[in-house]
Amino acid sequence: MQTMQQPEPASAIVSVSGLSKTYAGGFKALKDINLDIRRGEIFALLGPNGAGKTTLISIVCGIVNLGEGSVCVAGHDVVREFRATRSIIGLVPQELTTDAFETVRDTVTFSRGLFGKPKNPAYIEKVLRDLALWDKRDNKILTLSGGMKRRVMIAKALSHEPEVLFLDEPTAGVDVELRRDMWAMVRGLREHGVTIILTTHYIDEAEEMADRVGVIHKGELILVEEKRTLMQKLGKKQLTLQLTGPLQALPPGLAAWDLELHGDGSELVYTYDTQAERTGITALLHDLGAAGIGFKDLATRQNSLEEIFVNLLRERT
Amino acid sequence: MSLNLSAIRAIYGFEMARTRRTLMQSIASPVISTSLYFVVFGSAIGSRITEVQGVSYGAFIIPGLIMLTLLTLSVSNASFGIYFPKFVGTIYELHSAPMSYIEIVVSFVGAAATKSVIVGLIILGTARIFVDYEIVHPLWMVGFLLLTSITFSLFGFIIGIWADNFEKLQVVPLLVITPLTFLGGSFYSIHMLPPLWQKITLANPVVYLISGFRWSFYGIADVSVGISLGATLGFLVLCLVAIAWIFRTGYKLKS
Numbered sequence: 001m002q003t004m005q006q007p008e009p010a011s012a013i014v015s016v017s018g019l020s021k022t023y024a025g026g027f028k029a030l031k032d033i034n035l036d037i038r039r040g041e042i043f044a045l046l047g048p049n050g051a052g053k054t055t056l057i058s059i060v061c062g063i064v065n066l067g068e069g070s071v072c073v074a075g076h077d078v079v080r081e082f083r084a085t086r087s088i089i090g091l092v093p094q095e096l097t098t099d100a101f102e103t104v105r106d107t108v109t110f111s112r113g114l115f116g117k118p119k120n121p122a123y124i125e126k127v128l129r130d131l132a133l134w135d136k137r138d139n140k141i142l143t144l145s146g147g148m149k150r151r152v153m154i155a156k157a158l159s160h161e162p163e164v165l166f167l168d169e170p171t172a173g174v175d176v177e178l179r180r181d182m183w184a185m186v187r188g189l190r191e192h193g194v195t196i197i198l199t200t201h202y203i204d205e206a207e208e209m210a211d212r213v214g215v216i217h218k219g220e221l222i223l224v225e226e227k228r229t230l231m232q233k234l235g236k237k238q239l240t241l242q243l244t245g246p247l248q249a250l251p252p253g254l255a256a257w258d259l260e261l262h263g264d265g266s267e268l269v270y271t272y273d274t275q276a277e278r279t280g281i282t283a284l285l286h287d288l289g290a291a292g293i294g295f296k297d298l299a300t301r302q303n304s305l306e307e308i309f310v311n312l313l314r315e316r317t
Numbered sequence: 318m319s320l321n322l323s324a325i326r327a328i329y330g331f332e333m334a335r336t337r338r339t340l341m342q343s344i345a346s347p348v349i350s351t352s353l354y355f356v357v358f359g360s361a362i363g364s365r366i367t368e369v370q371g372v373s374y375g376a377f378i379i380p381g382l383i384m385l386t387l388l389t390l391s392v393s394n395a396s397f398g399i400y401f402p403k404f405v406g407t408i409y410e411l412h413s414a415p416m417s418y419i420e421i422v423v424s425f426v427g428a429a430a431t432k433s434v435i436v437g438l439i440i441l442g443t444a445r446i447f448v449d450y451e452i453v454h455p456l457w458m459v460g461f462l463l464l465t466s467i468t469f470s471l472f473g474f475i476i477g478i479w480a481d482n483f484e485k486l487q488v489v490p491l492l493v494i495t496p497l498t499f500l501g502g503s504f505y506s507i508h509m510l511p512p513l514w515q516k517i518t519l520a521n522p523v524v525y526l527i528s529g530f531r532w533s534f535y536g537i538a539d540v541s542v543g544i545s546l547g548a549t550l551g552f553l554v555l556c557l558v559a560i561a562w563i564f565r566t567g568y569k570l571k572s
Contacts, residue, residue: 024572062413082415083415084415086415087415101338102331106334111410113326114323114327114411116321
C-alpha cells in the first residue's frame, strides 16, 4: 500500500482508515483502504466496474455494513454517530430508483423530511429550478425521461443541503446536455463549500472535474494523486504506422525517437505524451519521409484504463 | 441526538398518501367484501342459526369479520410498505438517512396499523346497516383493535423484509393468515366443534384474538380474556424480538 500524505485533521472531511469489506459470499470488495478527503475538494474515485467504488461510498453513506476499520465524516464515526454523519451527506446512486407514482416536488420534499430538516419550500423550489425541474414539479416521476429522473435523484440528494455529496457514476447513460448541466452544478456546489466525491470509470471525466483522483482496482486503493500529476503519468498515447514495406531494424537516423517495431517490422509504434507542449508527430513524420520510410495507414490510441491499471500494479510490485 | 420525528412524519405521510391514492383498493374493497360476508353468512346462514351463546348470529360474526380484515390488511399493508422500497431500490434512501431502525419500524408499522384501525372502524359502521349490536366493553374493544393492528403490522413488516419476491409476499397472508382466521372462530364459537377439534383449535393463535375481541363486544368468550390478552401480547413481543434481530444483523436489508 502506498503511503498517503496525512493532511491536517481539520481539512479531512471524510477519513477512511484500514477499511476492509468482505461480502457474505466471501468476495473481498475492499482491502485495507486508507483515504482522506479534504473539505471542499472534488475527488474522483476512478476504477473499472467491480473495483469496489460503490461499496466504498455505500459504507460511508450507511447502505452497506462496515467490515473492518473505521470511517469518520466531519469527525464523527459513521457507525456510532450515524445521525451526525448521515445528516450532512447527500448521495446520488448509480441506479435510477424512484417512487414512480410520486410527484417530483413531493419526492424531493420527502427526502428533506427523511434527513430531519424542517420544511423549506423556498429551498426546494431553488433546487428544482437549478436542475431545470421546476416545470415538472407536479408531474409524476414515471412520466419523466431517464435524464429527468437522474435530475430528480440529484434534487433528492441536495434536498437537505448536504456538506458532502456522493455521485456514483453520475454520467452513466446521460446525454451531453445533462452532463454539462451536472458539471456546472458540481462546480457551483463546490463554490459553496460542498465536498464532492464522484466515482467514474472514464479518465476524461476525472480529468475534467476532479482536484484529486484516487485509483481503485480489485478493492485496493492503488494511488491517490493530484489530478495534474496523475494525468502526466497516465497521459501517454501511441501512434501506430502501417508501413508500406517491413523494416529489419530502425534506421540510425531515427534513434532519437521513442519508437518500436511491431508485427515483424511492418508496424512502427511511437509513444508520446499528450500533456506535453509538442507531441513531435509532425517532426517524426518529416524524419520518416527523409529516411525514405513510407506508410499506408496510421492510427492513434490512448492507454486504456485497464492498461493503466496493469501498469500501476506492475509498478507497485 | 433526539428522535428524527421529521423522518417518521415523512414516511408515515408517504404511506398514508399511498392509501389515499389507492382508495378503492385500500378502503372500498374491505367494505365490499365484508358486506358480502354479511349477506352470505349473516342473512343466508344466519336465518338457520338464530343465536350463538345468546347473541344473534349476525351480530356474533361482527368481531370475527373485523379481525379477519384486520389481520389480512395489517399484514399486507405493512409487508408491502417495506417490500416495495426494497423491490424498486428506493430503500437506499432509508439506509442513508439519519434514521434509527426504531424510527423506520414506527413509521411503517404506524401507518399500516392506522389504516387497519380505520378500515376496522368502517366495517363496524357498515355492520350497523345489516345488524344491531352493542359493545359491552368499548375501551377493551379499542384496546384489542389497536393491539391486534400493531402486532400484525409488525408481523407484516417482518414478512416484507423476509420476502424477496412477490410470491413470498402473498404466500403467508394467503396460506397462513386467512386459514387460521377462518378456522379461528370468525364465524362460529369453538364450542360448536367436536371435542377433539376444540382442543386442536386452541393451538391456533387467532382463536385468542377473536375470542378476546368478541368478549369486548358481548361479554362472551371461548377462552378467558386474560389468556386472550396474554397470547396477543406474547405474539407482539415475539414480533418485536424478531425485528430487533433483523435490524441487529441487517438480515436481508444490508450486506
